[in-house]
Amino acid sequence: xxxxxxxxxxxxxxxxxxxxxLLRASKSTLQKGDKRMIRKAFDMALESHKDMRRKxxxxxxxxxxxxxxxxxxxxxxxxTSIVCALLHDVVEDTxxxxxxxxxxxxxxxxxxxxxxxxxxxxxxxNSSLQAENFRKMLLxxxxxxxxxxxxxxxxxxxxxxxxxxxxxxxxxxSSETIYLxxxxxxxxxxxxxxxxxxxxxxxxxxxxxxxxxxxKLNEKKAEREKFIKDFIEPVxxxxxxxxxxxxxxxxxKSIHSIWxxxxxxxxxxxxxxxxxxxxxxxxxxxxxxxxxxWKAYSIITDLYRPNPDRLRDWISSPKANGxxxxxxxxxxxxxQWVEVQIxxxxxxxxxxxxxxxxxxxxxxxxxxxLDQWVSKVREMLKNPDANALEFLDDFxxxxxxxxxxxxxxxxxLIQLPLNATAxxxxxxxxTDVGASCIGAKVNHKLVPLxxxxxxxxxxxxxxxxKQVPKEDWLNFVVTAKAKSKIKSALKEEKRKVAEDGKEIxxxxxxxxxxxxxxxxxxxLSFYFKLLSTQDLFFNVxxxxxxxxxxxxxxxSEKVVENKPQEKIDTEQVHNLLKNIKAKDSDMLLIGEDxxxxxxxxxxxxxxxxxxxxxxFITVSDGIKIHRTNCPNAAKLMANYGYRxxxxxxxxxxxxxxxxxxxxxxxxDVGLINKITTVISNDFKVNMRSITVDSDNGIFEGSIMxxxxxxxxxxxxxxxxxLVSGVTTVSRFDTAIExxx
Numbered sequence: 121x122x123x124x125x126x127x128x129x130x131x132x133x134x135x136x137x138x139x140x141x142l143l144r145a146s147k148s149t150l151q152k153g154d155k156r157m158i159r160k161a162f163d164m165a166l167e168s169h170k171d172m173r174r175k176x177x178x179x180x181x182x183x184x185x186x187x188x189x190x191x192x193x194x195x196x197x198x199x200t201s202i203v204c205a206l207l208h209d210v211v212e213d214t215x216x217x218x219x220x221x222x223x224x225x226x227x228x229x230x231x232x233x234x235x236x237x238x239x240x241x242x243x244x245x246n247s248s249l250q251a252e253n254f255r256k257m258l259l260x261x262x263x264x265x266x267x268x269x270x271x272x273x274x275x276x277x278x279x280x281x282x283x284x285x286x287x288x289x290x291x292x293x294s295s296e297t298i299y300l301x302x303x304x305x306x307x308x309x310x311x312x313x314x315x316x317x318x319x320x321x322x323x324x325x326x327x328x329x330x331x332x333x334x335x336k337l338n339e340k341k342a343e344r345e346k347f348i349k350d351f352i353e354p355v356x357x358x359x360x361x362x363x364x365x366x367x368x369x370x371x372x373k374s375i376h377s378i379w380x381x382x383x384x385x386x387x388x389x390x391x392x393x394x395x396x397x398x399x400x401x402x403x404x405x406x407x408x409x410x411x412x413x414w415k416a417y418s419i420i421t422d423l424y425r426p427n428p429d430r431l432r433d434w435i436s437s438p439k440a441n442g443x444x445x446x447x448x449x450x451x452x453x454x455x456q457w458v459e460v461q462i463x464x465x466x467x468x469x470x471x472x473x474x475x476x477x478x479x480x481x482x483x484x485x486x487x488x489x490l491d492q493w494v495s496k497v498r499e500m501l502k503n504p505d506a507n508a509l510e511f512l513d514d515f516x517x518x519x520x521x522x523x524x525x526x527x528x529x530x531x532x533l534i535q536l537p538l539n540a541t542a543x544x545x546x547x548x549x550x551t552d553v554g555a556s557c558i559g560a561k562v563n564h565k566l567v568p569l570x571x572x573x574x575x576x577x578x579x580x581x582x583x584x585x586k587q588v589p590k591e592d593w594l595n596f597v598v599t600a601k602a603k604s605k606i607k608s609a610l611k612e613e614k615r616k617v618a619e620d621g622k623e624i625x626x627x628x629x630x631x632x633x634x635x636x637x638x639x640x641x642x643x644l645s646f647y648f649k650l651l652s653t654q655d656l657f658f659n660v661x662x663x664x665x666x667x668x669x670x671x672x673x674x675x676s677e678k679v680v681e682n683k684p685q686e687k688i689d690t691e692q693v694h695n696l697l698k699n700i701k702a703k704d705s706d707m708l709l710i711g712e713d714x715x716x717x718x719x720x721x722x723x724x725x726x727x728x729x730x731x732x733x734x735x736f737i738t739v740s741d742g743i744k745i746h747r748t749n750c751p752n753a754a755k756l757m758a759n760y761g762y763r764x765x766x767x768x769x770x771x772x773x774x775x776x777x778x779x780x781x782x783x784x785x786x787x788d789v790g791l792i793n794k795i796t797t798v799i800s801n802d803f804k805v806n807m808r809s810i811t812v813d814s815d816n817g818i819f820e821g822s823i824m825x826x827x828x829x830x831x832x833x834x835x836x837x838x839x840x841x842l843v844s845g846v847t848t849v850s851r852f853d854t855a856i857e858x859x860x
Contacts, residue, residue, distance in 0.1 A: 131179055135166070138185045145193040146202050154199040160224065161203040168214040175284040183277060184209060190273035194313065196473040201266050204232045208270060211237045235267035236274075268304060275301050276313055279320040294321040309442045312472050318376035326379070333375045336389050344370070344396060351398060351452055358419045359400075364412060366402035366465075373397065394449075397459040404464045410435055413446050416462045424450035427457065435467075437525050437533055442470050527578040536573065539598050543569040546581045547602035554602060555609050556583040570596040588613055618654045621661030628660075628667050632674060647673050649738075719743045719767075721777070725750035728777040730830025735765040769829075778808060779833060780824050785846040787819040794843045798836075799825060805836060819845070822852070 139162055143155070165184050172180035188205035191197040197205075203225060210216045211233055218237075222230035279297060282290055298321040305314035323330045348370030355368050373395055381392050400420075404412040413435055420426075430449035438444045446462040463471065523535045526545055534548055542562065546569075547554030560567055561580040573579065589609040597603055629636045638653075645656045648665060659665045719735060725747040727733045735743045745767055785791065792812060799805050808824040827833045833851065840849045 135179065135181055135185070138182065138189075142185055142189050142192065142202070145189055146199065149192070149196075149198040151199070157199060157225070158202055158206070161206040164216070164224070165206045165210060168210045168216050172213070174281070176281065180209075183281075186277045186281075187270065187273045190276055191270055194276075194473070195269055195273060195310065196469075197266065197269060200228060200232070201270055203229055204236065204266065205270050205273060207233055208236045208274060232267050232270070236270060265308070268308070272301060272305055272308075272310065272313060272317075276317060279317060282320070282324065290324045294324040297321045298325070309439075309470060310473065311443070315374040315376065319374050322376045322379065329379060330375055333378055333389060337372065337375070337378075337395065340395075344372075347452070347454065348396065348398070351458060354423055355398075355400070355420065358423065359416065362415060362419060364402055364404075364416060364419075366400060366404075366416075368398065368400050370396050371399050393456050394459050397461055399468075400460065400462045401468050402462070402464045406466070409464045409466070413462050413464065417446055417448060420448065420450060420460050420462070424452060424458070426450045430459075435463075439523065445471060524573060524575040526573055527576070529578065529580045537598055540573055541569065541596050541598065542567055542571045542573065542579060542581070543593060544597050544599045544602045545573060545579050546583075547597070547605055548599065549581065551605050553581055553583060554605060555589050556585060556587045557581050558584045558587050569593070614658055615654070617661045618657035621657030621659070625657060625660045628670055631667070632670055634670070634674065644670075644673060646737075719745050722746045722750065726777075726779050728779050728827055728829055728833060729769045730833075733767050733769075735767040737763040737765065777828070778824055778826055780822060780852045781837070781840070782848075782850050782852045783819075783821045783823065783840065783846060784848045785819045785843075787814045787817050788845045791819060791843075791845050792821070795821070795823075795840060795846070798839050798843060799823070805832075 143150075143158065146154075146158070162185075166181050169180040169184070174180055174183060184206045187208060188202045191201045191205045195201075207221060207225075207229070211218055211221065218230050218234055221233055275293075275297060278293065282293065285293075297317050302314050302317040302321065305311075305317060319330075352368045352370070359366065359368070378389070378392055378395060381387075381394075382389060385391075400416050402409075402412050402416060427449040430447070432445075432447035434443055434445045434447070444463060444467040447459060448462075449457050449459050452458040524538055524540065526534050526536055526540075528534065528549070534545065536544055536548060542560035543554060543557055546557040546560070557569060559569060559582045560571065561582065562571060562573065562577050564578075564580075589606045591610060593606050594603060597606065626636050629640070634640060641653045641656065645651070645653055648656065648659065648669070650656050650659065656665070720741060720743070721727055722736075722744045727745050727747045727750075731747045733745050733747055735745055738744050743765065783795065792810075796807070796810070799807055806826045808826065810821060810823045812819070812821040814820075825836070827836065837849045837851070840846060
């Protein structure tokens with residue numbers, strides 16, 4: 121095979137050419153000393169990646185330069201981001217450390233690169249999304265949004281240059297892109313990047329459909345261009361006559377959005393009419409923007425008949441990601457619907473470059489939807505209770521959902537996710553308003569808290585100082601803010617009630633001459649089967665435990681010595697097991713003095729006589745018996761050593777215990793009959809249930825049977841294995857139970 125010949129000199133020239141193009145792209149943002157900093161970052165990247173090549177055979181340095189170019193040109197980011205983009209892979213792929221970067225470029229650059237390094241491993245081959253890592257990535261979003269923007273630039277360049285990658289890698293990157301990166305780009309207002317990411321994902325995931333639509337678009341290109349020209353001519357003349365300056369042009373819709381329309385409306389390509397949109401971009405001074413856009417709208421609707429249902433006014437109420445534009449659909453000269461988008465140059469830059477342009481014009485629009493969204497993300501990340509998966513659900517809901525606009529009684533506008541309720545709205549206004557909300561008036565009609573709001577509703581919240589947050593509220597609120605506030609309010613409410621209960625209990629214990637100390641409080645909690653002393657105080661305050669119950673406690677004998685909770689090590693677990701093991705059969709004796717006490721068999725391992733077992737004192741279910749090899753045994757023993765008691769079987773015959781058997785084999789006529797004959801006739805065993813599944817000649821069955829002890833069960837298993845066609849027989853645990 122001919123070896124790849126590399127022309128080093130030609131490559132050096134090409135690298136310099138690309139570097140100069142990057143400088144040209146970043147020219148508008150450069151300040152004194154910036155060029156030197158970019159050069160330093162470029163030299164470091166060039167040196168550290170010098171022996172690396174991409175899958176295509178190109179020098180690796182092409183990739184960081186391209187990412188920096190996208191960040192500068194397509195997102196509009198400044199010098200710090202360009203430096204970070206050039207260096208985004210050096211910590212991960214080379215020997216350079218974050219400390220070295222901090223010494224050379226400062227804390228800010230090091231922090232952003234640290235964020236980029238962490239999140240490069242968010243996705244691994246085993247899971248499309250790891251909640252914990254995803255959360256880590258979003259922490260950087262709240263911290264410095266440039267991390268996500270550079271990550272998007274990195275992903276865009278990887279997607280553009282993916283043809284040399286193996287198929288499985290292409291599919292993995294594409295599915296991540298469509299699942300997370302495209303919606304993130306959308307949320308940050310980067311429409312051009314969002315559309316390209318969707319199209320590139322589709323190119324690899326839906327190859328044939330992508331190619332089909334692409335070819336169809338090319339076929340009709342000339343016809344489409346003529347139509348656009350005919351449509352635009354009269355518009356340009358009218359705009360000039362009204363003294364409005366700007367560009368009018370036709371823009372093809374993305375392949376992905378055309379495909380979405382075909383799927384949504386279940387129509388073939390030929391019936392998708394809006395294959396392109398006409399865009400009017402006005403050159404207006406900030407103070408005339410709104411008036412000029414509406415003037416252009418009136419010109420368009422004078423020339424072409426509008427569809428009244430299709431007017432979208434994102435100028436009066438910008439989207440949460442800062443997007444502003446006026447959309448209308450009009451009937452074109454050949455009787456087909458055409459979408460027209462009207463906006464100014466400033467609005468267009470925000471639509472194309474999203475977040476970065478938004479900061480540039482920030483003085484003009486304070487407290488925009490985008491700021492609100494980032495502060496919502498910050499708020500969600502601050503919630504210490506949320507586990508990563510819950511957080512991910514909440515975040516995805518807020519990331520992917522469409523917004524609805526709701527008005528306050530005074531006409532202020534509040535944005536909420538789709539399906540938000542009156543209670544979500546109340547919490548959005550203020551935590552205290554949400555916590556004391558008893559109902560709402562929507563468009564002057566009284567509605568319950570769970571009422572789902574519609575776009576444009578005017579909502580007035582009715583509060584009462586007697587109202588407190590309820591547990592069932594969590595079932596219908598959808599915003600992350602409402603959920604976390606309700607959860608913490610419920611905890612706080614319980615704490616307050618418990619404080620009162622503490623004083624009441626202290627008085628009652630004094631009356632009964634029971635010493636008020638932590639040991640006795642623990643004993644009381646144990647006696648009343650409560651998880652904590654806080655629950656004990658709470659129940660006293662609520663009147664669920666009164667003086668009569670305390671007298672009963674005083675007279676009763678303690679069932680089990682309630683030692684203080686402690687973690688126990690493996691050796692102690694081993695000793696516990698050694699003490700527990702005993703071979704007798706049938707009824708159970710429990711505790712140090714081996715009394716006959718009421719118990720329940722744990723559903724997670726279904727113990728039967730002959731099994732090695734132990735007792736576990738549950739909070740609400742008395743003593744439960746587990747097998748020593750139960751999946752929960754080690755966890756229970758390690759975390760709740762003080763709640764473990766000995767248990768062993770006594771000699772008492774003919775009691776039946778339920779256990780499960782899993783049988784697999786070759787599916788054959790009469791196989792079930794043979795199995796049931798062995799169980800019912802030969803062994804005189806009762807069956808409670810049998811479920812059978814047969815798939816391509818393989819038989820799999822689960823049978824619940826009643827047996828006397830382990831010996832009885834072992835003999836039954838041996839006998840079943842002899843049935844012709846049966847390949848395996850095993851006992852199984854019926855459920856996994858939490859330690860309660």
